[in-house]
Amino acid sequence: MDEIDLHQIIPDILKGDASQFEKIMRRYQKQIFLYCYHMLGRTDVEDGTQEVFIKAFRHLSKYKLEKPFEAWLYTIAHNTCIDIIRKRRLAKYLPFLYRSDEHNQHVDQAIEDNYYNEHVLRTMSKLTPEERSLLILRCVEDKSYKEIGEILQQNSSSLRKKFERTAAKFRKYHAHTTGGISDGARQSSRPQNHIL
Numbered sequence: 001m002d003e004i005d006l007h008q009i010i011p012d013i014l015k016g017d018a019s020q021f022e023k024i025m026r027r028y029q030k031q032i033f034l035y036c037y038h039m040l041g042r043t044d045v046e047d048g049t050q051e052v053f054i055k056a057f058r059h060l061s062k063y064k065l066e067k068p069f070e071a072w073l074y075t076i077a078h079n080t081c082i083d084i085i086r087k088r089r090l091a092k093y094l095p096f097l098y099r100s101d102e103h104n105q106h107v108d109q110a111i112e113d114n115y116y117n118e119h120v121l122r123t124m125s126k127l128t129p130e131e132r133s134l135l136i137l138r139c140v141e142d143k144s145y146k147e148i149g150e151i152l153q154q155n156s157s158s159l160r161k162k163f164e165r166t167a168a169k170f171r172k173y174h175a176h177t178t179g180g181i182s183d184g185a186r187q188s189s190r191p192q193n194h195i196l
Contacts, residue, residue: 014061032052036049040084127166
């Protein structure tokens, strides 16, 4: 289903043909499920995914046809996951693909061997939900900064800088969690409290 198909069926849904919404769910269910999985972990992924589509259906009249539908749907998914995370007092933070920074490799070059790594989970739990979402959208979902900007409703050029800071923060926390030494720690012998 492409944007043209969506522009044809959305008016039908808004006129009361709810069965057409199943086409949208079939088209986007897997990727929204995976996004929610990376944000929420196993515990709330099914409820989170279902909530995204319920909200999309309820608010479909607010969708503006000039905006990519996928970006609109990911915005709903992002906000839904943030809400769920905030409601959890003690969260089981998300799985995340990660490759170490050896030989100047970027954080977005992930390997599956570390997918469920306890150190990665602990490292990600130190980041804000917004930072986790940025890393997931860029590294796991492989979204462009333009797409991420539409999803998070932020300027794409500022997101690039924010991603670089967040990736550096992730690497520093990961090095600390695993007992390694980050580049920042080599430069300064004084302990740092928090970057946040």
